[in-house]
Amino acid sequence: MNLLLLHPDELSTDGSPLRLEGRRFDHVRQVLRSAPGDLLRVGVLGGKLGQGRLITLGDDFLDLLLDPSRDPATGLDQESPLVLPWTLILALPRPKVLRRLISAIATLGIARIYLLHTYKVDKAYWQSPLLSKESLHQALLLGLEQAGATRLPELHLRNRFKPFAEDELPGLAADTTALVLHPGSSTPCPRAVEGPLIVAIGPEGGFLPYEIGKLEEAGLEAVSLGERILRVETVVPWALGRLM
Amino acid sequence: MNLLLLHPDELSTDGSPLRLEGRRFDHVRQVLRSAPGDLLRVGVLGGKLGQGRLITLGDDFLDLLLDPSRDPATGLDQESPLVLPWTLILALPRPKVLRRLISAIATLGIARIYLLHTYKVDKAYWQSPLLSKESLHQALLLGLEQAGATRLPELHLRNRFKPFAEDELPGLAADTTALVLHPGSSTPCPRAVEGPLIVAIGPEGGFLPYEIGKLEEAGLEAVSLGERILRVETVVPWALGRLM
Incomplete structure (x- = not known):
């Protein structure tokens, strides 16, 4: 603190x-x-x-x-440290990892987080008490207290992939640098992005090809961070560091 | 795995x-x-x-x-994924954090890690069984198994700051991009460094001004990542992502 x-x-x-x-x-x-x-x-x-x-x-x-x-x-x-006009879309990780990760994301200063269901997310995760509004709010506060900042990210839960990808994401991605990290892509992830950004990060095990297709239809570009397979708690700060 | x-x-x-x-x-x-x-x-x-x-x-x-x-x-x-010719000098973190962090660093693929004593590192950390050669080796292996890689980073323990900074570091830093992350610096941390790199990251609470002076004498440049105060397990992948 x-x-x-x-x-x-x-x-x-x-x-x-x-x-x-x-x-x-x-x-x-x-x-x-x-x-x-x-x-x-x-x-x-x-x-x-x-x-x-x-x-x-x-x-x-x-x-x-x-x-x-x-x-x-x-x-x-x-003034509180700057918040970037960035949106992180994250496949819901294991609840135990989630708490630490939500705090870490809050320390880094981005505006918006969506926690998303995907095929390889265990459905039971959505029932965890760590996903209660109160518990997530507490994790965000811990992150701000760590960072020395006062501005909370917005945090949204989306437990259905298809309606999010079809109905909500195209609006979010319009006029924005919009990326999905996908090891199968041959396009390297860009660096030092200026202006608004959306970046989607899949579950351990990755997005399905069908899901990548839906995200691309919504306007996201698939980019790769290399062949190493990283844990979600490593890839999130690592990718944000590269993009910032 | x-x-x-x-x-x-x-x-x-x-x-x-x-x-x-x-x-x-x-x-x-x-x-x-x-x-x-x-x-x-x-x-x-x-x-x-x-x-x-x-x-x-x-x-x-x-x-x-x-x-x-x-x-x-x-x-x-x-071939195993590429290993960068990079050296991370890290003030010894709490042993519980260290294990996870060592695995995470091994997944990212850098060549060398030094764990260093500094004034704000609790001396008791050096007595932890998690610092045994066997335990650290195990954490590195877990990182490789996660990443899908086979090349172990070298891992060195240095429990005295001054001899390391005076006698060993100048040789390591010669002909190398050599940085120390220091919130007090007005020079922003560079991005996308090519070639060999050394980066030093202090304990929570930071390096002492005396320690920063010693690191600068050894050839490291103090650079800043902004005003947010990050946990060591966040700042390590975040900084490496920016530098890569």
């Missing part, structure tokens, strides 16, 4: 200190080992970054001052 | 089938669910790739034929 992330509703409107309990309190006491008087890095979800002054450290709460009129070192006046 | 990786000593010299037990047998039976007669992807550590024919599947062993004179579909005649 490189940032105490606050919900806009938690901000006080009268300049009074803000009270935090639970996970964020534990982190300040046990990991940062902060003492009253210390400045802490703070951000507001969807908003700005800055510093708060730790005023009180209780047994199970802390009070944080964020009011520059009372303490000029505090306040929220810095 | 996308490859049954064999040690050169396991190859028969008289064309007789080769017997496998243990982990590789379990994988063929339980994950691949192969039956006698099936062709399996095979590679020899440090050597070539090809196919073997599953001849017998016993209760705790399998026999594999690799002799093209007896079965033309079998044999080892394909």
Whole structure:
């Protein structure tokens, strides 16, 4: 956690200190080992970054001052790191991998994630409690706290391939660099893409030829990253690093 | 496992089938669910790739034929994927992260890894059983089996920063693109580097200014990947993807 992330509703409107309990309190006491008087890095979800002054450290709460009129070192006046106007379409990975991967994607700063069903995705994955809205939201927050950023990616679940590929994807892919990673392609994956981008990454085992066909019909170009077979948690940051 | 990786000593010299037990047998039976007669992807550590024919599947062993004179579909005649002449210098991460990360690095195909002590690396990490030669070798093999490749990276442990930076690194960095990722730098990290490369990646918490100075003296250039703070398991593939 490189940032105490606050919900806009938690901000006080009268300049009074803000009270935090639970996970964020534990982190300040046990990991940062902060003492009253210390400045802490703070951000507001969807908003700005800055510093708060730790005023009180209780047994199970802390009070944080964020009011520059009372303490000029505090306040929220810095922009969050840039978010790229990019969309990642990812075949739903194993739930255990998914949690870590969703956090990692949130740290990298892209605008939109679609988790997609494909033939080689185990249908049981869609029933996992790790796919609950609350659990995915938590994984995204952990990613922002790690990155020191405040802007959440949009996250969409699509558990039917064909309606997504036929009805939704052509609109998303219009006027956009639109790619699907496919080891069978002879076109190398481009580098350093400017402007909006969509990139689709298949399950371990790959997309079916039928699925590649549907994605191509929707406007995606099949490109290859070479002959090595990578785990999804490796290929996602590796491909984004190459494309960025 | 996308490859049954064999040690050169396991190859028969008289064309007789080769017997496998243990982990590789379990994988063929339980994950691949192969039956006698099936062709399996095979590679020899440090050597070539090809196919073997599953001849017998016993209760705790399998026999594999690799002799093209007896079965033309079998044999080892394909080159392993390319390995880049690259060196990754990595501050030793938490042992639990290390294992996964070493496997991931092996899948990506670089020639050399140094695990380095720095000020912000917990000294206790060096005592972990996961750092034994056997355990690290196993993690590298898992990476090759995943990638479908046969060439192991060299892996070196350096538990003293200063002698490494002063005595060993200048030689490694000579006539090579040599970089250290450092958020404080105003030089952006280059893309698509050709030829030999060394890249150093610090611990979570970063290198000390003193350490950055030592690395620069050894010939490394400090470059930045932006203001987001990434976990080591994210930044390694992300940075390699950008540099490749």
